[in-house]
Amino acid sequence: MKWINNKSFVALALVACVATPILLSKKQDGGDVRVEHADRRINIITPHNETIRREFGEAFQSWWKGKTGETVYVNWLTPGGTSEIRKILDGKYAAAEKVGDEGVGIDIFFGGGDYDFKQQGDKGHLAPLEVFAQHPEWFAQDVIPSAFTGETYYDKNKCWVGVCLSQFGICYNIDALKRRGLEPPTQWTDLADPRYFGGIALADPSKSGSVARAFEMLIQQQMHEALAGAKHRPGETRKQLEMRARSEGWDRGINLIQR
Known part of the structure; x- marks a missing residue:
């Protein structure tokens, strides 16, 4: 050889x-x-x-x-x-x-x-999808509903349909967290810790629909939590309370993104 x-x-x-x-x-x-x-x-x-x-x-x-x-x-x-x-x-x-x-x-x-x-x-x-006419049983409300928990799975004109469910999450480097003296993040608000400054990377939300969607969900979460914890003020109607809570939640979400 x-x-x-x-x-x-x-x-x-x-x-x-x-x-x-x-x-x-x-x-x-x-x-x-x-x-x-x-x-x-x-x-x-x-x-x-x-x-x-x-x-x-x-x-x-x-x-x-x-x-x-x-x-x-x-x-x-x-x-x-x-x-x-x-x-x-x-x-x-x-x-x-x-x-x-x-x-x-x-x-x-x-x-x-x-x-x-x-x-x-x-x-x-x-263009309208033929699958809705070919398999109407797939799109019954107890199988694949048109909407669930605020998310739309297909439109009323049947021109598009979701093909899978996915989740957003936070990926982190254990060694990098240790160097910064941080515990692994478990929720979006954890990322507002000043010790993360200069250590968070993500795609441009103006170019990435996934990141833009993550920001939207972050704001919705803050609005939901604000509404859940809101208390009536004297003379305030239920509608006024909901509007105030949503506004406060929106502000919290925007502030969290900016931080």
């Missing part, structure tokens, strides 16, 4: 580094189906990361293959967060309207909050 010398090994490693992206680009997150061999192609614009894209993409490819016998290439379009996607969709539809085109070459908008989908639906950018 001949050993590969260091120079040859480095050269081989460089070739592998260059060739790997080229070979993988043939799939482009499309799972095991290559674009040139697929029977069909679906274009999906999304803010989701690769883990979520792969899980949903491969599951859909398997389901479609079993149902139709066809292979489908999932072409993921990932321009950034939901704010970037909104700008792209608005621009594409504006351009399509000028030339009389009905579509913009995108089949599915996958990911984001109900606000983003409501905006697109109000602009006429979304």
